[in-house]
Amino acid sequence: MSKKTHIAQTDPFxxxxxxxxxxxxxxxxxxxxxxxxxxxxxxxxxxxQLRYFEIAAGGHSTLERHQHAHSVMVLRxxxxxxxxxxxxxxxxxxxxxxxxxxxxxFRATGGEPLGFLCLVRxxxxxxxRPTAGDLAALRADPAVGAFIRH
Amino acid sequence: MSKKTHIAQTDPFxxxxxxxxxxxxxxxxxxxxxxxxxxxxxxxxxxxQLRYFEIAAGGHSTLERHQHAHSVMVLRxxxxxxxxxxxxxxxxxxxxxxxxxxxxxFRATGGEPLGFLCLVRxxxxxxxRPTAGDLAALRADPAVGAFIRH
Numbered sequence: 001m002s003k004k005t006h007i008a009q010t011d012p013f014x015x016x017x018x019x020x021x022x023x024x025x026x027x028x029x030x031x032x033x034x035x036x037x038x039x040x041x042x043x044x045x046x047x048x049q050l051r052y053f054e055i056a057a058g059g060h061s062t063l064e065r066h067q068h069a070h071s072v073m074v075l076r077x078x079x080x081x082x083x084x085x086x087x088x089x090x091x092x093x094x095x096x097x098x099x100x101x102x103x104x105x106f107r108a109t110g111g112e113p114l115g116f117l118c119l120v121r122x123x124x125x126x127x128x129r130p131t132a133g134d135l136a137a138l139r140a141d142p143a144v145g146a147f148i149r150h
Numbered sequence: 151m152s153k154k155t156h157i158a159q160t161d162p163f164x165x166x167x168x169x170x171x172x173x174x175x176x177x178x179x180x181x182x183x184x185x186x187x188x189x190x191x192x193x194x195x196x197x198x199q200l201r202y203f204e205i206a207a208g209g210h211s212t213l214e215r216h217q218h219a220h221s222v223m224v225l226r227x228x229x230x231x232x233x234x235x236x237x238x239x240x241x242x243x244x245x246x247x248x249x250x251x252x253x254x255x256f257r258a259t260g261g262e263p264l265g266f267l268c269l270v271r272x273x274x275x276x277x278x279r280p281t282a283g284d285l286a287a288l289r290a291d292p293a294v295g296a297f298i299r300h
Contacts, residue, residue: 005233009243039245040269045219048198050269069195073267075243083155093159093225095189117223119269121196 013054013076013115015039023053023061030129030150033059033108039117047122054115055079055108060149063105068124070098073117078110080147087147090114103130103138105148163204163226163265165189173203173211180279180300183209183258191272199272204265205229205258210299213255218274220248223267228260230297237297240264253280253288255298 008016015037023034033056040050052075055061063082072081074094081088081096082105088096090106096116098104108114130138130150139145158166165187173184183206190200202225205211213232222231224244231238231246232255238246240256246266248254258264280288280300289295 003247005236005247005249006231006238006240007245007247009241009245013243015243015245039223040221040247042219042221042247045250046198046221046269046271048196048269050221050223069192071190071192071196071200073189073200081156086155088156090156091159093163093165095157095159095165097153097155097157097190097192099155100195117267119190119196119198119200 079114229264
């Protein structure tokens with residue numbers, strides 16, 4: 001990625017020389033209309049990466065959990081996030097913490113794109129997807145059952 | 151700091167339960183009108199902190215350098231940043247990298263507050279301020295000399 005000192009935002013939520021990537025490197029089908037841009041990834045200075053994800057209106061991220069934590073700041077749009085058993089309504093600049101091994105999913109429910117920064121450890125474990133048993137447990141709460149996309 | 155899962159932005163660029171702090175813990179006088187809010191500081195999960203700084207219209211951060219790097223994203227307002235020998239005009243969502251041991255200073259030159267995220271290693275060295283010799287070297291470039299506040 002670019003090592004320039006100043007990287008201008010060219011179009012809204014697009015940056016000079018920073019490629020627009022697929023959400024997941026390995027493809028997969030358990031998400032809809034999500035892009036990824038890696039803003040800071042400098043192993044000399046941090047053990048973290050800062051990425052910008054954008055979910056198109058109506059889209060959603062993967063329902064997953066993992067040992068590593070996410071630290072999120074919403075930058076644009078409205079939406080909802082499931083974190084554990086709770087569904088949070090999101091607005092610009094809201095912060096979201098996803099603790100280890102906590103089921104989570106972001107949805108662009110506001111009829112507009114939902115864009116957010118996500119700070120994550122560079123060395124991290126692979127996300128786990130829910131088993132049939134996990135899904136049944138999640139669906140024991142009707143609100144969660146109605147929210148999740150799988 | 152708060153360990154809540156969802157931290158709403160309450161007023162613009164202010165967050166529920168996150169205190170508005172002085173720019174520098176040890177006081178000091180080589181800056182003007184700068185506040186600090188620590189958004190993410192979770193030693194269990196990251197070795198980095200994410201802070202939000204806001205420089206009031208006309209204010210400036212300290213002219214300094216250090217071994218640790220800064221990764222910055224502008225969130226509000228306009229301004230300029232000196233990084234090494236270059237002065238960059240800043241707009242919302244622009245990214246700035248400050249490499250190790252590089253003189254830098256941010257100024258809210260746009261008649262409005264300049265607010266930015268700054269990602270930094272938690273364990274870091276203390277900033278150095280310029281000596282008379284460093285200032286003379288910086289001022290060898292008239293544009294830099296006119297820009298810096300000391």
